[in-house]
Amino acid sequence: MSREINLSGGEITLLKTLGLSGAAMPGSALLERMAELEAGELIDTLDGLLTMGYVLANRVNIRTAEDVGRAMFRVNQSYARDLREALHPGRRESHEQRRRRRRG
Numbered sequence: 001m002s003r004e005i006n007l008s009g010g011e012i013t014l015l016k017t018l019g020l021s022g023a024a025m026p027g028s029a030l031l032e033r034m035a036e037l038e039a040g041e042l043i044d045t046l047d048g049l050l051t052m053g054y055v056l057a058n059r060v061n062i063r064t065a066e067d068v069g070r071a072m073f074r075v076n077q078s079y080a081r082d083l084r085e086a087l088h089p090g091r092r093e094s095h096e097q098r099r100r101r102r103r104g
Helices: 009-018 027-033 039-052 065-070 077-087 089-103
Strands: 055-057 072-075
Touching: 009 027, 009 039, 009 055, 009 072, 009 077, 027 065, 027 072, 039 055, 039 065, 072 077, 077 089
Parallel strands: none
Antiparallel strands: 055 072
């Protein structure tokens, strides 16, 4: 069953930085790679993804940049396929259209 997921630009950038493989990324590396984003914006975006369950962390309270630096993050694998489709919505539509053409 496919879920309809709508992501903001910051969420898309953060998910692409984390990667959808499910491998854990240290928060310090995430802060380095997301340096163009202000700390407050990064924390808000990360908090939204954690609240929705799309991203998992080994710490519960992540309120400051220091908390982000000490934590480990990874994409929740139960949402990985749906998140991949949300990151590239055109691919899914063209795939469905190709399947329809073959059957018809």
